[in-house]
Amino acid sequence: MVRDSHTSWIPPNHPRKESLLIRERLVDGFEEGYVAAQGLIAHGRGECFDYLIGESSISSALTAERVAVAALLTAKHPVISVNGNTAALVPKQIVELARLVNAKLEVNLFYRTREREELIVRVLKESGAEEVLGVGDDASCVIPELFSERRRVSCRGIYTADVVLVPLEDGDRTEALRRMGKTVIAIDLNPLSRTSRAASITIVDNVVRAIPNMVRFADEMRTMSRDELISIVKGFNNEENLRAALMFIRDRLTELINKGITLEFHKV
């Protein structure tokens, strides 16, 4: 797959280079047919919140990422849900995380077509995945009270999972999964979305940073005792953690307001 077809125009010293390269990965995924057009818009909403947090992993996010890894490591039946944006942005890292925490990978799409499902399976398999659930007839179980295509899930995957990691989720499904009694880990840059407010563990961070951080934590935490991991999960309060993310944004904006916002230009 050609992944750098659009990137040659980006000057190496461009101040927004990283962000532009990420966009190009999504555009490539869109042109290859597995990122939905709506996924491109959703990314823009995420970028806006990333600007507000300073485009780095804030400390409350790092805490939530560690707690999420502890929840995955202690789960009986952990599942990682993958959509088009996640497959475009962190394909190798999501496969690596699934391997480290012994979770199943499942394709789950809001705009589901057989072609998009299969393209995502191909991306994941090229990134090292052995099995990917949720494709075609495998998605034959139904999440109650949910009306989008996201309600169709694998009976061996999300349907029976006790812990589900849902990067870039929609609010309806997060709520429905919670009502089914599952621990839902969401990655969402918007601390105010319904997803963020409904999840059990919300990671307010960009998936491009959150998943690699979680891979690192999973590698470090694998040797911890079960009791230690359980106490990490028990000591977490999502309401407090979300409050910390909002306070971070508030304080950062206050600092910017006090320090001055406009860029300085010097005549030469």
Ligand code: ATP
């Ligand atoms: P909800 O359905 O939870 O109320 P929403 O309708 O506002 O949320 P959606 O369009 O359903 O939003 O989902 C997109 C969400 O994904 C947004 O909240 C956005 O902040 C988040 N998002 C997009 N790209 C990223 C990214 N790269 N990393 C983390 N979060 C992201």
Ligand code: MG
């Ligand atoms: Mg939504």
